[in-house]
Amino acid sequence: MTIIKAQHLAVSYGHGETALKVVKDVSFEVQKGETFGLVGESGCGKSTILGALAGRNKQWTGSIEIDGETIGQKRTRTQLAKQQLVFQDPFGSIHPRHTIGRTLLEPLEIHGKDRRQERIEKVLTDVGLPLNFRYRYPHQLSGGQRQRVAIARALILEPKILLLDEPTSALDVSIQAEILNLLKDLREREKLTYILVSHDLAVVAHLCDRVAIMQSGGFVEIATRQQLLENTVQHPYTRVLMDGSRGYVATTRQGHSQLRSQSPVTV
Amino acid sequence: MAKSATFSKLHDWLISEDFTSSRQARLHSVYLGWLSLIANPLAFAGFAVVLLLIIVAALAPVITVHDPFAQDFLMALKAPSSTHWFGTDEFGRDVFSRLVYGARTTLYITILVTVIVAPIGFVIGATAGYLGGWVDVVLMRITDIFLSFPSLVLALAFSAALGPGIENAVIAIALTVWPPIARLARAETLTFRHADxxxxxxxxxxxxxxxxxRHIVxxxxxxxxxRLTLNMSSIILTAAGLGFLGLGAQPPMAEWGAMAASGRQYLLDAWWLTTVPGIAILTVSLAFNLLGDGLRDIMDPRNG
Amino acid sequence: MANTSDTILTVENMSVEFPTLSGVTTAVRDVSFTVGREKVGIIGESGSGKSTTGRAIMRLQPPQAIVKANRMQFEDVDLMTASEEEMRSIRGRRIAMILQDPKYSLNPVMTVGEQISETVILHERVTQQEARNRTLAMLERVNIRDPERVFDLYPHEVSGGMGQRIMISMMLIAQPSLIIADEPTSALDVTVRQQVLSILDDLVVERNIGLIFISHDLNLVRSFCDRVIIMYAGRVVETIAAADLDQAQHPYTRGLLNALPSLDRPKDRLEVLRRDPAWLEN
Structure with missing residues (x-):
């Protein structure tokens, strides 16, 4: 069953003549329970697509269908609750002067939900945090714990879709492993659909079933996890990104004639 | 011994970050603020003076032995003595009593102005910053108009137009104090406007x-x-200035600025008439400044 | 001459301590290592003391920090006893530093060309015109296609990758014998990172100098460096040749390697690092 369907989606920033088209006409479908990845370098438009799906970027054209419902630029509360965004920076995405409990209570108040304390306790348990963390302030928490709080906040409205914007790129390797495992568990337990934005193909291949590789606002190719792991991707740019996640590729050292032959760069 | 044990237990409970209730979390941050306030001697001195001012104003009838309004021409312009600590004025009223009752007036003006100005400044500034666009333009240009007058001149014009009196002085001062608050609220809001x-x-x-x-406030x-704490000293000075010019509190009400003004003509014979309220104005406005600086160190995360 | 010796930097039992309200925090504890004419990676998670180590070598630690060591020898200079004046003549000339964001290392009100020329004039005592020509040549050496245009740009007008190239071009002139690079490519995209690293690689190999490469990225350090120092909670837990990283012995290093998602060895669940208090005992 298709849960997200985007057709001819284009997103721009700014108005009139100076408008900057960041995403140019992309179409994709995501099945229920699937994890779809968006990969590319900075400025390729991957986070912008996520923003348009989340309701953050309102300047888009084309059509977006979420859970069988066509979405307009303005959304109702119910439509907003269907998908929730998890941000990259766990230090900037939680209100610094609210306790964790208050942060989790806020969405429940907005949506007039009942059994509030019960829901908060459940979601804290779900993301693996002790219950007394609800009385703490974000500055008392580590980066990994904060990211768990951010995931808890996204989950508390019981959304069907989680939009993950580089959820582990600000974290240490060992913490990244914990968060990736948590995301896998939650996906299974809560029957969630994910869209994961990342620049690291290894992370994407770990979590995603299918990946769209993006370059300057468009899709270069959509590869399956199998293709990535078996190294049978089509596009050379995908290979470049795959090499990047493996580390540095030594070039043969032949003085600076070698240096010059590499592709020069503009600002 | 038992007392100090309870105290240290309370201290441990307050300092512990292992909260078991949201009340403890809130008390914890208040307690930490208190600890850093007493660690800063200047700010603490400011705090002590402000606290003293509040106590004096609250307990004015208990502290004073003389009626601040009772005139006694036989006792006029007497130098400070054991019966009249700060001497008497031209009507024979006790200056110390008037000073103590004047603290009430001063506090009344500062608190009232602050209470009026804080929500107005915040709502205008934060709305402008958060909504942006033409709302921002309109609200900020209005603010600019108010900012473009020297505040004392503006306060003077308003209280002259509204007529002398302490309530009108409060309104006039409030009109001059809100624009910087609105500006500040707007600037702060802009920094958080696009936060995740x-x-x-x-x-x-x-x-x-x-x-x-819930989020911006x-x-x-x-x-x-x-900013409001730092402003309180300028409110006191403006109030005193208006009182001095006869546009603030009206006789026989005790007000420091008016007291200083009326003592002016006896300056050579009775120095205490202007000096005592003058020192009171200086001390209290300095105290508010010191307290404001201290609060900035404690509350503003950018300085912590 | 000291320059011909193979060991460029020797650090013996270095500790960096920060006095705080609640006692002394030790950011780096009894760290010992040497750097020769090679690329040495220092790897660790945030708070492991890797950046503090790099800064302490340059004597750029915050003023309240206390650095202790049995020995800190850079070529013929004893870094423990060198005066602040001597340190100033060493920094940027004999030991150079590349930071994550080049904007903090460049003067924001001078064009990049002027800044490089200044380095040229300082080191080679040439005229303005010659300095300009040398600068343009250096910009070209670090693969900047139109040096004439880049010469007149201000630091805020250049991209991250370009900024790092500019930093490297200054090193081509100053000819340091040791470079400390603190997360120089963490803010860069993979393609740009590859280019910057290969320029840095060529510089180190060509000039036969030493490089300390501080990073949190295991794969990058493994593929770029010759030798890896693994730091945990301010201590060096293991030093190993980069090629042998897979045979690392210390459970922390093993834990880090297993926590890493990989394209080549996919696994269903990533191993979660179990921190052992015993690692904190030296």
Missing amino acids: FVVAAELQGAGVGRILL PLCAPSIIV
């Missing part, structure tokens, strides 16, 4: 009112409180 946690609240369906009150509050 504000976007997160928007994506969960929070409306403008909720975001301003707690972040702007520290710098606005600091």
Whole structure:
């Protein structure tokens, strides 16, 4: 069953003549329970697509269908609750002067939900945090714990879709492993659909079933996890990104004639 | 011994970050603020003077032995003595009593102005900053108009137009104090406007009112409180200035600025008439400044 | 001459301590290592003391920090006893530093060309015109296609990758014998990172100098460096040749390697690092 369907989606920033088209006409479908990845370098438009799906970027054209419902630029509360965004920076995405409990209570108040304390306790348990963390302030928490709080906040409205914007790129390797495992568990337990934005193909291949590789606002190719792991991707740019996640590729050292032959760069 | 044990237990409970209730979390941050306030001697001195001012104003009838309004021409212009600590004025009224009752007037003006100005400044500034666009332009140009007058001149014009009196002085001063608060609130709001946690609240369906009150207020509050505390000294000075010019508190009400003004003509014979209220104005406005500086160190995360 | 010796830097039992309200925090504890004419990676998670180590070598630690060591020898200079004046003549000339964001290392009100020329004039005592020509040549050496245009740009107008190239071009002139690079490519995209690293690689190999490469990225350090120092909670837990990283013995290093998602060895669940208090005992 298709849960997200985007057709001819284009997103721009700014108005009139100076408008900057960041995403140019992309179409994709995501099945229920699937994890779809968006990969590319900075400025390729991957986070912008996520923003348009989340309701953050309102300047888009084309059509977006979420859970069988066509979405307009303005959304109702119910439509907003269907998908929730998890941000990259766990230090900037939680209100610094609210306790964790208050942060989790806020969405429940907005949506007039009942059994509030019960829901908060459940979601804290779900993301693996002790219950007394609800009385703490974000500055008392580590980066990994904060990211768990951010995931808890996204989950508390019981959304069907989680939009993950580089959820582990600000974290240490060992913490990244914990968060990736948590995301896998939650996906299974809560029957969630994910869209994961990342620049690291290894992370994407770990979590995603299918990946769209993006370059300057468009899709270069959509590869399956199998293709990535078996190294049978089509596009050379995908290979470049795959090499990047493996580390540095030594070039043969032949003085600076070698240096010059590499592709020069503009600002 | 038992007492100090309870105290150290309380200290441990307050300092512990292993909270078991939201009340403990709140008390913890208040307690930490208190600890850093007493660690800063100047700010603490300011705090002590302000506290003293409040106590004196509250207990005025208990502290004074003379009626501040009782005239006794036989006792006029007497130098400080054991019966009249700060001497008497030209009507034979006790200067110390008037000074103590004047603290009430001063406090009344500062608190009233602050209470009026804080919400107005915040609502105008934060709305302008959060909504942006033409709302921002209109609100900020109005603010600019108020800012373009020297505040004392503006206060003078308003209280002259409204007529002398302490309530009118409060309104006149409030009109001159809100624009900088609005500016500050706008600047603070702009820095948080696109923060991820504000976007997160928007994506969960929070409306403008909720975001301003629940998310922006707690972040702007520290710098606005600091600014208001620092402003209190200028409110006191403006109030005293208006009183001095006869536009503030009207006789026989005790007000420091008016006291200093009326003592002016006896300056050579009775120095205490102007000196005592003058020192009181200086001390209290200095205290508010010191306290404001201290609060900035404590509350503003950018300085911590 | 000291320059011909193979060991460029020797650090013996270095500790960096920060006095705080609640006692002294030790950011780096009894760290010992040497750097020769090679690329040495220092790897660790945030708070492991890797950046503090790099800064302490340059004597750029915050003023309240206390650095202790049995020995800190850079070529013929004893870094423990060198005066601040001597350190100033060493920094940027004999030991150079590349930071994550080049904007903090460049003067924001001077064009990049002027800044490089200044280095040229300082080191080679040439005229303005010659300095300009040398600068343009250096910009070209670090693969900047139109040096004439880049010469007149201000630091805020250049991209991250370009900024790092500019930093490297300054090193081509100053000819340091040791470079400390603190997360120089963490803010860069993979393609740009590859280019910057290969320029840095060529510089180190060509000039036969030493490089300390501080990073949190295991794969990058493994593929770029010759030798890896693994730091945990301010201590060096293991030093190993980069090629042998897979045979690392210390459970922390093993834990880090297993926590890493990989394209080549996919696994269903990533191993979660179990921190052992015993690692904190030296």
